[in-house]
Amino acid sequence: MDAIFLQILNGLDKGGAYALIALGLTLVFGTLGVVNFAHGALFMMGSFCAVTLNRIFNISFERVSETEVDFLGNPLKEKIPYLQQWFGADVSNFLLEWSVPMSILLAIVVMGIVGVIMERGLIKHFYKRPHADQILVTFGLAIILQELVRHYFGANPIPQSAPDAFAGAANVGAWIGLGDNVIYPWWRLIYFVFSALVIFGVFAFLQFTTFGMVVRAGMQDRETVGLLGINIQRRFTIVFGLAAAVAGVAGAMYTPVLPPDYHMGMDFLVLSFVVVVVGGMGSLSGAVLAGFLLGILQSFASMNEVKSILPGIDQIIIYLVAVIILLTLPRGLMGRKGVMED
Amino acid sequence: MLSTFTRNDWLLLIGFAIIILVLPWALQPIGAAYPDLLQKIAIFGIFAIGFNILFGLTGYLSFGHAAFIGIGSYVSVWSFKLLTMNVLPAVILSVGMAAVFAFLIGYVSLRRSGIYFSILTLAFAQMSYNLAYSVLTPITNGETGLQVRAIRDSAAVSLRDGDVRLIDQAMGIQEIGVPITNFFGMKMSGYPGFYFCAVLLIICFFIAMCITKSNFGMMLKAIKSNQNRLNYTGIHTRPYLISAFVISGMYAGLAGSLLAVTDPIAGAERMQWTASGEVVLMTILGGAGTLVGPVLGAGLIKYAEQKVSSWNEGILHQAFSGLPDGLQNFFVEFFSFFVGEGWHLTLGFLFMVIVIFLPGGLMEGARRIASIFRKQRTDKADEANAVGQPAE
């Protein structure tokens, strides 16, 4: 019982993360009709926003220590953050500790701008081009982005810690009357709530605002909306910026779970495509549904009891589900006819 | 079928054959004339030509063709281990097995089109990769890769760690240490290996030409331009698509087999999605739908991977040694960003530049240059003629 409950919880947690990562991708598919292979790179850049903020808080000057020596035996050059110098150690440590949640703001701004620049400078010219061209050009961009990150941050993962208040695990079992063995990390619970909030936010934005209405109309029939005298192009730019910002915050918040490295975008790329396609191209609710479905199935497939019957099932479950769903439901769970089928 | 070949087609074929066969000389000035790189260019040329039969002609973008490369390699190495070091059975068995798998995967995947098809093929390839890396280790030897070994002493040694080579043993061929692959006595490493691959590349190129020129090829192109119209006229397109998929799978199987022929090892990473992506890039880079383009793209990417990655700072300093010190350091600093460990960056820029400015790949670039030369010599009548031509 405990074990099953834990796997469900784990599946929801994973599902939330998958849905959040895939959300921007399917948004861009649905509205702009663009296959964005750089989406994983945007996710990766978001997580490096968290690293950057941490580095900014850590900008230091050097002071030659009188007592300590470095590994070569020379006097140690102590690094003292300016923040510590100006505001004292308490403020400095507090900022460093909370740098990951604070980096959400940075990620929204930076990634929103990156998204808008990308759309204006590159994607705009590819609306009418074949998907293969879109794939190649965004893939090239993804390589460039990740190589630049590697140049400045190295190839090794860079650990980012959650604030101390959320560092340990929550005794979920005690809340609902299960045993002590049902514990779950605070930060993952927070990430789950966070992803739910972001997903609902994006939904509400598209569903209940005039802007969202126009964008949805543009998804259905771009030409008519244009004939009505609405500048749909500008709105699409904003949608792309939004997608990039969502990928960015998803990445920034994920850093305590997975220490970021320059290659994590590529690692998530295939997964996010599978989620989007299983959900149905361009369908937001489909992506969310597929995210949770794949998350929970993957979690259960990894249980020892399941693995002992079907060895290796945990390694292929995602792809297996994708195959089965695509063969039974031609356009994924909630895909519309005619999207991306040419 | 050959009757449809025009004089130009024959010239193209002969020209292609000559270029491929003189590569060991022609590539000398750029430092690419050594057996391994030449073999890789030929092998991935075959892979890309085959991929182009599916993607270039029908427009169906498969993201799982690396699976067939892997299958071809594994079958070949098993043929070396169980039957003989002669490459002929290995090549035949690999292509056959790749055809079987391509039929199975194609039959299922081609029920869908567009990106759904791409994801289905990707899913099959990733499943093959993940299983080959872990659970199927008894067959694939997992991460280490399947290798040829010496004849085993007793049946207690697993077939993975000791070979039997039934045919070679029956023929009483003596082995010292681990033997190397041969084609009726001709060893398949170094330049002979390259020429073996090169001849097969030319044959594959010829077959691809035949397919493009044939009615079958026309049908595939029709599928690309408007599948619905074909369906309305009562033509069942699926058999054509499956045939194209199987043919391109066989090309991939042959490429995988040749990888094992020139270097008898088979590893799971050959099946990873990045490997499938690589052939997509090669094809688009060179020019999808053209005959020569994919080979060109394959050569370029393999050259970048092998040579550009090896230009370290020492080599850069040599290259710029004629310059004054300050300038030399600046250039070395600047270029080291793009070569050596930064070669991925160059590749990324290359993709973007080509796609943005030359949507038809390198072949379009060649066409444009050719048309500039032509324009200088043609009069206006020709131009008017060109305008009057129907669009494709």
Place this chain on the structure above:
Amino acid sequence: MSKKLIVNRRSVLKYGGAASVALATPYFFTRGALAQSNDYRNAPTGDTVTFGFNVPQTGAYADEGADELRAYELAVEHINAGGGGMLDTFSSKALTGGVNGKKVAFVTGDTQTKSDAARASAKRMIENDGAVVITGGSSSGVAIAVQGLCQEAGVIFMAGLTHSNDTTGKDKRANGFRHFFNTEMSGAALAPILEKNYGRDRKVYHLTADYTWGWSQEGSMQKYTEPFGWETVAAVRTPVGAGDFSQYITPILNSGADTLVLNHYGKDMVNSLTQAVQFGLRDKQVNGKDFVIVVPLYSRLMVQGAGDAAKGIFGSTNWHWSLQDDASKAFVKSFGEKYGFPPSQAAHTCYCQAILYADACQRAETFRPSAVGAALEGFEFDGLGNGPVLYRAEDHQCFKDVLVVKGKENPSSPFDLLEVVEVTPRAQVEYPVDLLGGELGPYNDGAA
């Protein structure tokens, strides 16, 4: 397509092809002729000899590869100068500037930590650049693949960082040599420390990377901990590069295990360790014991990625820069002065391999693989940071002390992440040759 275009292309091909044939023929044939006139592969003819450094420059191990390359450049500097760094403390004094009267030059290649790419770059260095030795690498799969290639091509392979038993066990080759330790030695060195610190009779849960190295590591840990009552509750295989390991960690909570062994390396280790600690495993009490985590193979570069999660966790390592013997100090000094930070264990093993190879060539007075191999076989040396070391003749494996380390609680610098708990003496980690199977076979000099 018009006819004119084709005619054009054809003439370009014809004249271009003919011209390049005319230009290039002499080179081509001279090279072939040269290769035949020598009786071993890539025998150096000029006043330089070329080493091939095959390290991961892209991919997950790029930083480790960069450190290996730094160490190689330093080693080449020291070999050509005939002194400096650990060359001064090395027990053999054969090297006095260059090798066999030639200066050492080097070429580099990118393994991408993929067997195919690694073999391709090694082939390029052998076939095109004339390297007499290939060395480097950061994974066992790659090491075994490249070792097989070097055997076929007829050059020596000096393995870099490779920890699997198979490299000098099941898959050993005459032309291949390894300085780094293996899972067998890790298990043998780690087990007594674990018994001393964590007691007998524990219930152990293994999370194992699902490939040969992971299995090998899992097997060695079980072999050496089971005798004192560490019982395996479950050994779960995880896919390589899984990223999020949470679905494998949740079952541990209910398994009744009180010990977790993470048979992961690199990014997998960083992620699984970070996440296991996040799940509060280390705060738990199971069976009346504190829950503990063990990471059998540590690398300082990777511990950096795991951050605070690694504190207090036991593991083993080949070498660590904080060792206080003269050799280690000399190496850290020369490396640190050149690059500004201390070397990693990968850098150390690569530096040693380069020095050992050059020294063997000097002692053999040739670069011929069989002669160099004979000079390395059974070679006993000291002064390379690991105490007295033996290059065992039967399997080309180095036998030396193994370090048991622990994540440091209060690091004083970004490099000060591990503390050495014990230096396990060589005698304790030695094992009989036939334990791991495999056969060296004959040397291949690559004579045409």
